[in-house]
Amino acid sequence: MPSDLDRRRAIDTAASMYLAEEPLDMSALAERLGVGRATLYRWVGNREELLATVLSEATERTYRKAITQASGEGPAYILDIFARVMRSVEASAELRALTRREPIVFVKLAMMPGPIESISSAITAEILQAQVDAGTLTIALSPQVLGNALVRICDVHLYAPLLGRENAEIETALDLIALLLGVIRT
Incomplete structure (x- = not known):
């Protein structure tokens, strides 16, 4: 052992x-x-398990940094966090290098159930619950269900180039997140 x-x-x-x-x-x-x-x-x-661990730890660091830098409350705070996370991921030279070398492996690790999805969804649920507890957000779903949905929306739009699109669609993801949070981005 x-x-x-x-x-x-x-x-x-x-x-x-x-x-x-x-x-x-x-x-x-x-x-x-x-x-x-x-x-x-x-x-x-195995190699994929180790890579998933490395990427899930990087994901957690990215979320935690965004949480400390975000401003606002309720939906505005949540949108700021997601915007910071997605822009940070999109700007990551390390992740670009990995996705150029191994796009299929990355898509499998990032977009299928596993450590990366788990940490992203858990942190998002924590954020949602904290805003509900503070009285700045009302949601119709459980924080866990909504958190998982928000992460999936981000994944599909952020990693759009790996799924056949030309560019990441961060603004579209943020518009959809806002809609699910009951607000409209201006």
């Missing part, structure tokens, strides 16, 4: 490879860690 420290070291090293825009090669990662491939796989699972 791997120690938490070993697993964390492997994830952090994989993250540094991602941030350096390097392909995540399990043999190269095992070599950097000074372990065999079999040991690495015991620590972190």
Whole structure:
């Protein structure tokens, strides 16, 4: 059984490879860690699982940063968070490098149920619940259901170029989010 420290070291090293825009090669990662491939796989699972972990941690950091920078309350605050998250993701050189190298893998990891969707939906549900609790937002669905829907809207529009569209459709996603929150963007 791997120690938490070993697993964390492997994830952090994989993250540094991602941030350096390097392909995540399990043999190269095992070599950097000074372990065999079999040991690495015991620590972190397969390559896609490790990449999903790296991307879900990056996703959480992006959301947390947007939360601290966003302003307003209720729907305006939520829209500001989503705008910041989507623009940050769109501007990420590391993510562009990954999606150029492995578009199908990225679409699978980002748009199917898994760690990336889970963290995005959970954080969105937290944000929605906090605004409901503060009395600045009324929603007709549970924060979890609405949160998952908002994340899916963002995914489809943000990653539109990977799905055959010319450009990301951030403004369309924000308009749809506003509509679901009961407001109209001006």
